[in-house]
Amino acid sequence: MKTHDERFAEMTFASVYPHYLKKVEKKGRTKEELHQVIEWLTGFDNQQLQAQIDNKVTFEIFFQNAELNQDAHLITGLICGYRVEEIENSLTQKVRYLDKLVDELAKGKRLGKILRNS
Incomplete structure:
Protein backbone atom coordinates (compact mmCIF):
# COMPACT_ATOMS: atom_id res chain seq x y z
CA MET A 1 0.00 0.00 0.00
CA LYS A 2 1.28 3.45 -0.93
CA THR A 3 2.14 5.88 1.81
CA HIS A 4 0.52 9.27 2.20
CA ASP A 5 3.72 10.89 0.83
CA GLU A 6 3.90 8.59 -2.21
CA ARG A 7 0.29 9.33 -3.11
CA PHE A 8 1.04 13.07 -3.10
CA ALA A 9 4.12 12.56 -5.28
CA GLU A 10 2.10 10.67 -7.91
CA MET A 11 -1.06 12.81 -7.81
CA THR A 12 -1.32 15.27 -10.70
CA PHE A 13 -1.75 18.96 -10.05
CA ALA A 14 -4.33 19.01 -12.87
CA SER A 15 -6.52 16.56 -10.92
CA VAL A 16 -6.58 18.79 -7.83
CA TYR A 17 -6.69 22.25 -9.44
CA PRO A 18 -10.44 22.11 -10.31
CA HIS A 19 -11.18 21.37 -6.64
CA TYR A 20 -9.12 24.38 -5.54
CA LEU A 21 -10.97 26.56 -8.02
CA LYS A 22 -14.40 25.27 -7.03
CA LYS A 23 -13.59 25.73 -3.34
CA VAL A 24 -12.58 29.38 -3.67
CA GLU A 25 -15.29 30.35 -6.18
CA LYS A 26 -17.97 28.79 -3.96
CA LYS A 27 -16.84 31.23 -1.26
CA GLY A 28 -16.94 34.26 -3.57
CA ARG A 29 -13.25 34.43 -4.46
CA LEU A 49 0.59 27.36 -14.46
CA GLN A 50 -1.53 26.39 -17.48
CA ALA A 51 1.44 24.44 -18.88
CA GLN A 52 1.68 22.46 -15.61
CA ILE A 53 -2.04 21.64 -15.93
CA ASP A 54 -1.88 20.81 -19.66
CA ASN A 55 1.14 18.56 -19.15
CA LYS A 56 -0.63 16.80 -16.26
CA VAL A 57 2.49 16.96 -14.13
CA THR A 58 2.58 15.19 -10.79
CA PHE A 59 2.90 17.26 -7.63
CA GLU A 60 6.49 16.02 -7.46
CA ILE A 61 7.30 17.54 -10.87
CA PHE A 62 5.10 20.57 -10.17
CA PHE A 63 7.19 21.52 -7.14
CA GLN A 64 10.47 20.56 -8.86
CA ASN A 65 9.55 23.11 -11.54
CA ALA A 66 8.50 25.72 -8.98
CA GLU A 67 10.63 28.37 -7.31
CA LEU A 68 9.22 28.20 -3.81
CA ASN A 69 8.69 31.61 -2.23
CA GLN A 70 11.37 32.39 0.34
CA ASP A 71 8.59 33.25 2.82
CA ALA A 72 6.80 29.89 2.43
CA HIS A 73 8.13 28.87 5.85
CA GLU A 88 8.83 16.22 7.64
CA ASN A 89 8.45 15.14 4.00
CA SER A 90 9.44 18.15 1.89
CA LEU A 91 7.01 17.46 -0.98
CA THR A 92 4.08 16.75 1.32
CA GLN A 93 4.83 19.96 3.18
CA LYS A 94 4.79 21.98 -0.06
CA VAL A 95 1.47 20.42 -1.13
CA ARG A 96 0.04 21.25 2.30
CA TYR A 97 1.40 24.83 2.03
CA LEU A 98 -0.67 25.14 -1.14
CA ASP A 99 -3.71 23.55 0.53
CA LYS A 100 -3.36 25.98 3.44
CA LEU A 101 -3.18 29.03 1.16
CA VAL A 102 -6.25 27.87 -0.81
CA ASP A 103 -8.04 27.27 2.49
CA GLU A 104 -7.21 30.77 3.73
CA LEU A 105 -8.42 32.28 0.45
CA ALA A 106 -11.70 30.34 0.67
CA LYS A 107 -12.17 31.44 4.29
CA LYS A 113 -2.27 38.25 4.92
CA ILE A 114 -2.36 35.12 2.75
CA LEU A 115 0.73 36.29 0.84
CA ARG A 116 2.44 36.89 4.17
CA ASN A 117 2.61 40.63 3.36
CA SER A 118 5.38 40.18 0.79
Missing part, protein backbone atom coordinates in the same frame (compact mmCIF):
# COMPACT_ATOMS: atom_id res chain seq x y z
CA THR A 30 -11.94 34.52 -8.03
CA LYS A 31 -9.75 32.41 -10.28
CA GLU A 32 -7.43 35.43 -10.50
CA GLU A 33 -7.02 35.48 -6.71
CA LEU A 34 -6.34 31.73 -6.72
CA HIS A 35 -3.69 32.20 -9.40
CA GLN A 36 -2.14 35.07 -7.44
CA VAL A 37 -1.82 32.80 -4.40
CA ILE A 38 -0.35 29.95 -6.47
CA GLU A 39 2.07 32.35 -8.17
CA TRP A 40 3.19 33.71 -4.82
CA LEU A 41 4.03 30.20 -3.59
CA THR A 42 5.45 28.68 -6.79
CA GLY A 43 6.56 31.54 -9.02
CA PHE A 44 4.33 30.22 -11.86
CA ASP A 45 2.60 32.95 -13.87
CA ASN A 46 -0.72 32.13 -15.59
CA GLN A 47 0.97 30.72 -18.70
CA GLN A 48 3.40 28.54 -16.73
CA LEU A 74 5.81 31.54 7.31
CA ILE A 75 2.82 29.36 6.35
CA THR A 76 1.79 27.70 9.61
CA GLY A 77 -1.25 26.13 11.16
CA LEU A 78 -3.42 23.08 10.77
CA ILE A 79 -4.50 21.55 7.48
CA CYS A 80 -6.27 18.18 7.42
CA GLY A 81 -5.21 17.59 11.01
CA TYR A 82 -1.50 18.20 10.36
CA ARG A 83 0.60 21.19 11.43
CA VAL A 84 2.16 22.28 8.14
CA GLU A 85 5.29 23.55 9.84
CA GLU A 86 5.91 20.09 11.37
CA ILE A 87 5.52 17.97 8.21
CA GLY A 108 -12.08 35.08 3.22
CA LYS A 109 -8.66 36.07 4.53
CA ARG A 110 -7.24 39.24 3.01
CA LEU A 111 -4.79 38.63 0.16
CA GLY A 112 -2.05 40.59 1.94
Whole structure:
Protein backbone atom coordinates (compact mmCIF):
# COMPACT_ATOMS: atom_id res chain seq x y z
CA MET A 1 0.00 0.00 0.00
CA LYS A 2 1.28 3.45 -0.93
CA THR A 3 2.14 5.88 1.81
CA HIS A 4 0.52 9.27 2.20
CA ASP A 5 3.72 10.89 0.83
CA GLU A 6 3.90 8.59 -2.21
CA ARG A 7 0.29 9.33 -3.11
CA PHE A 8 1.04 13.07 -3.10
CA ALA A 9 4.12 12.56 -5.28
CA GLU A 10 2.10 10.67 -7.91
CA MET A 11 -1.06 12.81 -7.81
CA THR A 12 -1.32 15.27 -10.70
CA PHE A 13 -1.75 18.96 -10.05
CA ALA A 14 -4.33 19.01 -12.87
CA SER A 15 -6.52 16.56 -10.92
CA VAL A 16 -6.58 18.79 -7.83
CA TYR A 17 -6.69 22.25 -9.44
CA PRO A 18 -10.44 22.11 -10.31
CA HIS A 19 -11.18 21.37 -6.64
CA TYR A 20 -9.12 24.38 -5.54
CA LEU A 21 -10.97 26.56 -8.02
CA LYS A 22 -14.40 25.27 -7.03
CA LYS A 23 -13.59 25.73 -3.34
CA VAL A 24 -12.58 29.38 -3.67
CA GLU A 25 -15.29 30.35 -6.18
CA LYS A 26 -17.97 28.79 -3.96
CA LYS A 27 -16.84 31.23 -1.26
CA GLY A 28 -16.94 34.26 -3.57
CA ARG A 29 -13.25 34.43 -4.46
CA THR A 30 -11.94 34.52 -8.03
CA LYS A 31 -9.75 32.41 -10.28
CA GLU A 32 -7.43 35.43 -10.50
CA GLU A 33 -7.02 35.48 -6.71
CA LEU A 34 -6.34 31.73 -6.72
CA HIS A 35 -3.69 32.20 -9.40
CA GLN A 36 -2.14 35.07 -7.44
CA VAL A 37 -1.82 32.80 -4.40
CA ILE A 38 -0.35 29.95 -6.47
CA GLU A 39 2.07 32.35 -8.17
CA TRP A 40 3.19 33.71 -4.82
CA LEU A 41 4.03 30.20 -3.59
CA THR A 42 5.45 28.68 -6.79
CA GLY A 43 6.56 31.54 -9.02
CA PHE A 44 4.33 30.22 -11.86
CA ASP A 45 2.60 32.95 -13.87
CA ASN A 46 -0.72 32.13 -15.59
CA GLN A 47 0.97 30.72 -18.70
CA GLN A 48 3.40 28.54 -16.73
CA LEU A 49 0.59 27.36 -14.46
CA GLN A 50 -1.53 26.39 -17.48
CA ALA A 51 1.44 24.44 -18.88
CA GLN A 52 1.68 22.46 -15.61
CA ILE A 53 -2.04 21.64 -15.93
CA ASP A 54 -1.88 20.81 -19.66
CA ASN A 55 1.14 18.56 -19.15
CA LYS A 56 -0.63 16.80 -16.26
CA VAL A 57 2.49 16.96 -14.13
CA THR A 58 2.58 15.19 -10.79
CA PHE A 59 2.90 17.26 -7.63
CA GLU A 60 6.49 16.02 -7.46
CA ILE A 61 7.30 17.54 -10.87
CA PHE A 62 5.10 20.57 -10.17
CA PHE A 63 7.19 21.52 -7.14
CA GLN A 64 10.47 20.56 -8.86
CA ASN A 65 9.55 23.11 -11.54
CA ALA A 66 8.50 25.72 -8.98
CA GLU A 67 10.63 28.37 -7.31
CA LEU A 68 9.22 28.20 -3.81
CA ASN A 69 8.69 31.61 -2.23
CA GLN A 70 11.37 32.39 0.34
CA ASP A 71 8.59 33.25 2.82
CA ALA A 72 6.80 29.89 2.43
CA HIS A 73 8.13 28.87 5.85
CA LEU A 74 5.81 31.54 7.31
CA ILE A 75 2.82 29.36 6.35
CA THR A 76 1.79 27.70 9.61
CA GLY A 77 -1.25 26.13 11.16
CA LEU A 78 -3.42 23.08 10.77
CA ILE A 79 -4.50 21.55 7.48
CA CYS A 80 -6.27 18.18 7.42
CA GLY A 81 -5.21 17.59 11.01
CA TYR A 82 -1.50 18.20 10.36
CA ARG A 83 0.60 21.19 11.43
CA VAL A 84 2.16 22.28 8.14
CA GLU A 85 5.29 23.55 9.84
CA GLU A 86 5.91 20.09 11.37
CA ILE A 87 5.52 17.97 8.21
CA GLU A 88 8.83 16.22 7.64
CA ASN A 89 8.45 15.14 4.00
CA SER A 90 9.44 18.15 1.89
CA LEU A 91 7.01 17.46 -0.98
CA THR A 92 4.08 16.75 1.32
CA GLN A 93 4.83 19.96 3.18
CA LYS A 94 4.79 21.98 -0.06
CA VAL A 95 1.47 20.42 -1.13
CA ARG A 96 0.04 21.25 2.30
CA TYR A 97 1.40 24.83 2.03
CA LEU A 98 -0.67 25.14 -1.14
CA ASP A 99 -3.71 23.55 0.53
CA LYS A 100 -3.36 25.98 3.44
CA LEU A 101 -3.18 29.03 1.16
CA VAL A 102 -6.25 27.87 -0.81
CA ASP A 103 -8.04 27.27 2.49
CA GLU A 104 -7.21 30.77 3.73
CA LEU A 105 -8.42 32.28 0.45
CA ALA A 106 -11.70 30.34 0.67
CA LYS A 107 -12.17 31.44 4.29
CA GLY A 108 -12.08 35.08 3.22
CA LYS A 109 -8.66 36.07 4.53
CA ARG A 110 -7.24 39.24 3.01
CA LEU A 111 -4.79 38.63 0.16
CA GLY A 112 -2.05 40.59 1.94
CA LYS A 113 -2.27 38.25 4.92
CA ILE A 114 -2.36 35.12 2.75
CA LEU A 115 0.73 36.29 0.84
CA ARG A 116 2.44 36.89 4.17
CA ASN A 117 2.61 40.63 3.36
CA SER A 118 5.38 40.18 0.79
